Amino acid sequence: MNKTPLTIAGAEALRAELHRLKTVERPNVIAAIAEARSHGDLSENAEYDAAKERQGFVEGRIMEVEGKLSNAQVIDPKLLDADGRCVFGATVTLEDMDSGKTISYQIVGEDEADIKLNKISVSSPIARALIGKYAGDVAEVQAPGGVRELEIIEVSYI
Template sequence: MTRTVRFGSPKVQDEHGELPARWVSKQQAELMSKAFTREDAGTPEEEDDDVALPALPAGAKNYITPAGWQRMQDELKQLRRVERPKVVEVVSWAAGNGDRSENGDYLYGKKRLREIDRRIRFLGKRLEIAEVVDPDKQTRHDRVFFGATVTYVATSTDKEHTVTIVGADEADTERNRISWLSPVARALLKAEVGDEVAVQTPGGRETLEVLRIRYDKID
């Protein structure tokens, strides 16, 4: 029997960025200072948006692999123990260097500190509701479940695709890892080799035939 899943996956928010090296050189500091003096002076310095978690379907679990859970834990620890103290130190130093409203180092540091704090809260809340599922412990290798690596063919193009089904916070298109809440994953779940499933995409209805199922270790 063909199953149809309609398009409409939850949006995953990610505000994490690299810690800018504004103090690496005098030239970089000067460029940064100029950039921030052009910012809108009306922007509240202490602006602090609430953390918006990605929506989950009613009753859905926030599944995550052990490796994904560990990555989030490591990032949280890095932000709390390394990144945040470093930026706090810079902000404290910059606060004593003249008018704060025209101090690029101070303004930049405060902005970066808010970004770090938002990311810390986001990671903390995501970890609170996470349910770790280890694909290595899956005993049914003949069907598609969370953590499966699935090779399928889109019948309209006769092109093969291989994807690994992971948690919403682990999706990575460059590594062919898709959220278990995505339309394709939802269509594939519980399918067996040889099954045809249907997914409704913006481009129309697509039929996928399952060719292979395996459970690899996810790093």
């Protein structure tokens, strides 16, 4: 199986979610199932059905997060030595050649991508256009509104 890149922050967030699922969610679901069972007939017990469905979701998510963590290749952006090149974990400051607007993005794993926090997935069109380029290069990104040209102003590893 291929290793999935994750930043240290992304790996920590997944570990925290796994801990919460195992120590809070799982016991809550078990208690809800026990409570629903105490009401008697299970064939027409909506609380029991809902609790069992929730249990299936929680157990599935635990397996999914454990799988992601076991296949993760954790990368610390501060330790990267990419000689100014855009790579996974890098924070890239860009200028839109059409509008002149400047924005910074960090290239992260798919699970940690959040555009509100300026974190883009390594598999996104923008990140794919940036990977391997240096400050001063212009990346052409295929956007829904047509091709956008983004000049790389700075590449940092923070």
